Amino acid sequence: MATTEEKLWLSGNESIARGAWEAGVRVGSGYPGTPSTEIMEHLSAYPEVYTEWAPNEKVGLEVAIGASFAGARAIATMKHVGVNVAADPLFTAAYTGVKGGLVVITADDPEMHSSQNEQDNRHYALAAKMPMLEPSDPAEARAMMHTAYRISEEMDAPVLFRITARLAHVKGVVIPGTRQEGPAPALNKNPVKQVMLPARARMRRKAIADKWPRLLELAETLPENRIEPGTGKRGFICAGVSYNYVREVFPDAPVLKLGMVWPLPEKKIRAFAATVEELVVVEELDPFLETQIKALGIACHGKDCIPAIGELNASLVRKALVPESVGELFPALDLPPRPPNLCAGCPHRGIFFALSRMKDVFVSGDIGCYTLAAIPPLAAMDSCVCMGASVTVAHGMGKALGEAGKGKLVSVLGDSTFMHSGITGLLNAVYNGASHTVIILDNRITAMTGHQNNPASGQNIRGQAAPALNLEKLCEAVGVQRVVVVNPHDVEATRKALKAELEAEGLSVIISRAPCVLLPEERRRKKPIYYTKTENCAGCSLCVQMGCPAISWTPLAPEEAKARGYKEKQQGFAAISEVQCNGCGQCASVCKFEAITRREEQA
Amino acid sequence: MNAQGNILFCGVGGQGILLASELTAHALLAKGFDAKKSEVHGMAQRGGSVEAHLRYGKKVYSPLIELGRADILVAFEMLEAARYLPYLHKDSVVVVNTQKLPPPSVALGKAAYPDTVLDELGSRGLAVKAVDAFAAAQELGELKTVNVVMVGALSAFLGLEEALFLEVIDRTVKAAFREVNKKAFHAGRVAVAQ
Numbered sequence: 001m002a003t004t005e006e007k008l009w010l011s012g013n014e015s016i017a018r019g020a021w022e023a024g025v026r027v028g029s030g031y032p033g034t035p036s037t038e039i040m041e042h043l044s045a046y047p048e049v050y051t052e053w054a055p056n057e058k059v060g061l062e063v064a065i066g067a068s069f070a071g072a073r074a075i076a077t078m079k080h081v082g083v084n085v086a087a088d089p090l091f092t093a094a095y096t097g098v099k100g101g102l103v104v105i106t107a108d109d110p111e112m113h114s115s116q117n118e119q120d121n122r123h124y125a126l127a128a129k130m131p132m133l134e135p136s137d138p139a140e141a142r143a144m145m146h147t148a149y150r151i152s153e154e155m156d157a158p159v160l161f162r163i164t165a166r167l168a169h170v171k172g173v174v175i176p177g178t179r180q181e182g183p184a185p186a187l188n189k190n191p192v193k194q195v196m197l198p199a200r201a202r203m204r205r206k207a208i209a210d211k212w213p214r215l216l217e218l219a220e221t222l223p224e225n226r227i228e229p230g231t232g233k234r235g236f237i238c239a240g241v242s243y244n245y246v247r248e249v250f251p252d253a254p255v256l257k258l259g260m261v262w263p264l265p266e267k268k269i270r271a272f273a274a275t276v277e278e279l280v281v282v283e284e285l286d287p288f289l290e291t292q293i294k295a296l297g298i299a300c301h302g303k304d305c306i307p308a309i310g311e312l313n314a315s316l317v318r319k320a321l322v323p324e325s326v327g328e329l330f331p332a333l334d335l336p337p338r339p340p341n342l343c344a345g346c347p348h349r350g351i352f353f354a355l356s357r358m359k360d361v362f363v364s365g366d367i368g369c370y371t372l373a374a375i376p377p378l379a380a381m382d383s384c385v386c387m388g389a390s391v392t393v394a395h396g397m398g399k400a401l402g403e404a405g406k407g408k409l410v411s412v413l414g415d416s417t418f419m420h421s422g423i424t425g426l427l428n429a430v431y432n433g434a435s436h437t438v439i440i441l442d443n444r445i446t447a448m449t450g451h452q453n454n455p456a457s458g459q460n461i462r463g464q465a466a467p468a469l470n471l472e473k474l475c476e477a478v479g480v481q482r483v484v485v486v487n488p489h490d491v492e493a494t495r496k497a498l499k500a501e502l503e504a505e506g507l508s509v510i511i512s513r514a515p516c517v518l519l520p521e522e523r524r525r526k527k528p529i530y531y532t533k534t535e536n537c538a539g540c541s542l543c544v545q546m547g548c549p550a551i552s553w554t555p556l557a558p559e560e561a562k563a564r565g566y567k568e569k570q571q572g573f574a575a576i577s578e579v580q581c582n583g584c585g586q587c588a589s590v591c592k593f594e595a596i597t598r599r600e601e602q603a
Numbered sequence: 604m605n606a607q608g609n610i611l612f613c614g615v616g617g618q619g620i621l622l623a624s625e626l627t628a629h630a631l632l633a634k635g636f637d638a639k640k641s642e643v644h645g646m647a648q649r650g651g652s653v654e655a656h657l658r659y660g661k662k663v664y665s666p667l668i669e670l671g672r673a674d675i676l677v678a679f680e681m682l683e684a685a686r687y688l689p690y691l692h693k694d695s696v697v698v699v700n701t702q703k704l705p706p707p708s709v710a711l712g713k714a715a716y717p718d719t720v721l722d723e724l725g726s727r728g729l730a731v732k733a734v735d736a737f738a739a740a741q742e743l744g745e746l747k748t749v750n751v752v753m754v755g756a757l758s759a760f761l762g763l764e765e766a767l768f769l770e771v772i773d774r775t776v777k778a779a780f781r782e783v784n785k786k787a788f789h790a791g792r793v794a795v796a797q
Contacts, residue, residue, distance in 0.1 A: 009632060113643060137639070170666040171628065171640040247664040315669040329671045330688045330727060336714040338683070338706040340616065340651030372649060377711060544711060549650050552705050553712035572712055579746065
């Protein structure tokens with residue numbers, strides 16, 4: 001492929017979007033999820049590519065499969081747990097094969113920076129019987145997208161393209177290429193290959209077995225699987241970001257760098273192993289390569305020295321393999337932690353504050369910014385498993401508890417999560433006679449991943465007008481009898497509505513509607529600023545219990561309290577940081593002492 | 604200037620750390636270095652402790668700085684400066700904004716803010732350069748320039764000429780904000796020179 005003289009400074013995700021565009025991709029579909037989100041965002045900036053936000057990863061992958069069937073090069077993007085959602089079409093796409101090249105991005109999150117589990121999605125390549133590529137840095141990611149589409153079409157197979165957070169959100173120098181237009185899409189029927197009736201599926205299962213020797217041969221010859229000769233008795237096998245850490249600690253060692261992590265180049269691995277005295281497999285998370293290499297009868301080190309949990313880095317590789325080179329480190333200081341928190345002015349705070357006062361209510365939570373409400377002082381979430389599980393888990397608990405669960409079960413999920421996989425759970429709850437309260441936090445955007453539009457936003461991925469889902473009508477259509485809408489900034493009205501719905505017979509939906517405060521239009525909107533009249537503060541600390549980052553508490557000793565004119569037993573006072581306040585007014589509405597006042601003139 | 608180096612940016616989500624590391628990266632690239640930068644996105648950004656690693660040299664492999672190998676720590680918040688102590692070595696420079704943002708346990712009155720942070724760092728022989736970037740930004744009438752004040756302060760220890768950064772600001776910042784950002788950069792650079 002042609003490259004230009006230009007040098008770009010791109011993140012791994014920007015680079016993948018660039019590579020996809022260069023490779024002639026025409027259709028992309030995905031669901032936002034850290035660390036994959038920016039790929040589709042950047043791809044949407046290329047006018048030649050149709051892109052969309054799908055409501056979930058299964059939908060996104062099926063759209064990409066459709067585009068491939070029509071002969072276009074297509075891409076589906078998702079985070080590691082998204083592949084679980086898309087696993088159904090994924091496994092069968094290996095059987096149907098492709099017409100236009102099809103690449104599926106799996107963006108894994110070792111260390112769980114922004115995820116609920118740490119699964120190693122290399123296992124999907126093995127289980128779904130499809131090739132997998134894994135780049136080490138942004139420059140390689142761009143180039144490897146071309147390889148991925150070539151392999152996909154040559155092998156008639158979808159290609160899994162695995163990245164991790166430390167590729168997605170790393171920036172590096174990238175030398176870009178130019179766009180190659182692929183074959184034009186055309187309506188062709190190929191039912192024998194694309195209708196997976198059992199008899200045909202059996203044929204297609206065999207087709208995978210038939211192409212496998214060709215894939216194995218490709219693994220042996222692919223330049224991305226390269227031996228870098230070196231000196232020293234230790235040789236390393238690594239792939240993806242682990243390669244960087246090995247090169248950092250062992251700049252001169254012999255390395256077999258695998259760009260294709262499934263299937264593996266057996267002959268190349270044997271040949272490399274024969275040249276080194278000691279073979280070390282350095283890989284993040286599971287012993288995926290190590291297990292396969294040991295199965296070949298080759299002795300190697302791996303998880304006996306390299307951690308299998310959490311993210312890898314050069315420090316860990318050094319500590320494991322050359323501890324004498326670590327040197328003396330300053331020990332960490334004992335400091336108050338700073339976990340992430342719901343933003344100042346976040347509409348979700350109002351609803352979770354109400355829930356935090358209902359100690360005997362079980363809050364079945366979900367995935368989004370609002371999962372942060374599980375952290376004290378709100379501590380208003382009691383379970384969170386996966387996308388959409390809030391509704392179904394509460395339903396299951398209700399069926400197990402019977403009468404004992406009446407009025408004590410609440411599900412909370414965001415608008416985007418509801419559309420992702422909450423709707424089917426709600427349908428199930430109605431159909432099977434659930435009796436709990438479902439709260440949909442409708443802030444009109446997919447906020448956690450950085451404000452992606454969704455089917456309720458009224459805008460598509462490019463910000464163009466699109467139909468906006470009417471959540472009330474959808475809930476009613478599914479069969480929910482009680483649907484109420486509240487403004488969560490009105491804390492008292494929200495509490496009353498919540499109480500009423502918990503006491504009501506049957507299933508209720510409360511739509512808690514207010515836009516995310518970080519939306520550009522919300523940031524621009526003139527807002528009142530709240531400030532504390534500290535002389536009025538009686539130290540009840542109710543506002544502090546809301547956990548707003550703009551409110552802090554100053555403890556007072558009795559003599560200090562007295563000196564400030566408070567009652568001697570007042571234990572402290574609250575104060576608002578006017579710089580951080582976003583003017584939601586929730587704290588003012590809970591204050592009974594007129595200690596929080598609004599000022600209108602602030603922009 | 605050094606042929607290679609590791610710069611660690613840290614602070615609190617929302618302080619503009621990503622932009623600061625981006626400006627610095629562009630200046631290093633303009634000087635002809637290879638560079639890699641690692642960021643944190645997603646949930647961790649919501650008001651939590653945030654870091655960005657920036658490494659430069661002839662050829663950079665790992666995007667992450669090893670423990671004990673950060674040459675310059677740019678801390679946007681005082682307490683956060685102390686959190687990254689294990690990344691420092693005895694010759695590290697710590698450029699720290701004296702702004703204090705109480706973490707939740709302090710805001711709830713359950714823990715005290717460690718006011719002795721700078722002394723703690725200094726007592727370990729580290730070169731600590733305190734900058735009141737918030738006051739500087741306030742003086743410029745644009746609170747959002749705290750991050751560029753910090754880049755200005757950092758630049759004084761990087762051995763890169765001011766013009767290089769000003770050119771990067773011209774290239775990457777929207778016209779309406781260019782002048783105030785250049786002033787912020789200069790204010791930071793001057794603040795540590797005194």
